[in-house]
Amino acid sequence: MKLTSSAHYSIFLLSSILGLSSATYSSHLEDDAPCVARSPTTGLYFDLNAISLSPPELKDGNKLSKDARNSSWYARGHDYPANFTINICAPVIENVTDVVGIESSRWKNVSAYYERDDKRYSIGQQASEPFFRGRKLVLNYTNGSPCPDDYNMGSSNGSSRTKSTIMSFLCDRDAAPNVATASFVGSMDECSYFFEVRSSAACGGIAVDPNAGGLGPGGVFGVIMVIAIAVYLIGGCAYQRTVMHQRGWRQCPNFSLWAGVFDFVKIWQVRVA
Known part of the structure; x- marks a missing residue:
């Protein structure tokens, strides 16, 4: 016909x-929002804002939402003599003070830290730009507390390196929404710390920038x-x-x-x- x-x-x-x-x-989809990365191989968008925590909203000293978290994500150190407190793409919720080697003006930007021997060490300042290294979705925090002098290769001026964090995100489709499970993998020299973070937010999808209308x-x-x-x-x-x-x-x-x-x-x- x-x-x-x-x-x-x-x-x-x-x-x-x-x-x-x-x-x-x-x-x-071309405009990446903070805490969003696009896979160069699949073209999928990975929005980690779902597991980025913010301090709970309060009214008269009480939380407006009973389900709102009042603490950041935790990772056990296991054989490392400290546990870790981490947030994703944002500073930790806790009120962090007296951080070794960090100016007081930068305490509010600490995104990962641990406590050891009654001292608090930052392992990275806030960053909100995840990226892909090969097929791995990672997020780096840098400019933490100074690294131990023992690992500065004999520098006479003290440690010039600072502690940093690398997080590798793994897809967990069985995880509840807005939930992340951080696991400490290791640290070779107490200067760089490696974590794996499992979450459904790391499974990818087509995400639209909420500000794009x-x-x-x-x-x-x-x-x-x-x-x-x-x-x-x-x-x-x-x-x-x-x-x-x-x-x-x-x-x-x-x-x-x-x-x-x-x-x-x-x-x-x-x-x-």
Whole structure:
């Protein structure tokens, strides 16, 4: 069956609308929000904001949400003589003070630390730029407390290196939403610390920048419905006019059906009145 010019026009209109919607939706994915990384191999977006903790909102000294955490993520040191407190892409929730080798103005930016022998050591300042190293999603914290002098290769000016943290994120689809499990892997010289963080946030997906004003799932469904109705009307009218040679209201697709529905509603209203 040959397509009429009107049918061709309706198909062209549908493809144009779909292409425009796709291009608009994809453009929103190009702007990476803080704590978001895009895989160079799969193109998926990894949004770690779900496991980035903020201090709970308080009212009259009480938490507004009973489920809000009032502590950061913890990692046991096991054979290391200290446990670790970590946050993702943000400073720790705890009020950190008296950090070894860190100016007081920078205490509020500590994102990972541990306590040992009644001293508090920073293992990295806040950073919110995760990235991919090969297929691994990682996040680095740097500029922590000074490293031990023993590992400065004999420098006479004291330690010039500072403690840092490397976190590797692993996908855990069984994990509850907004939950992360941090595990301490090791430290070769008490200067660089390596952790693995398991979370469903590390599984990846198509994420839209919330500040970009993109369509949500409901909006996308609405656009699809509008396009479907438009194609139904345009294609139906084109068929009725060119093939069935109808004119006026009878050009509308399924005119008899809709006319019957209208008459039924009209009669029902008269009876109710």
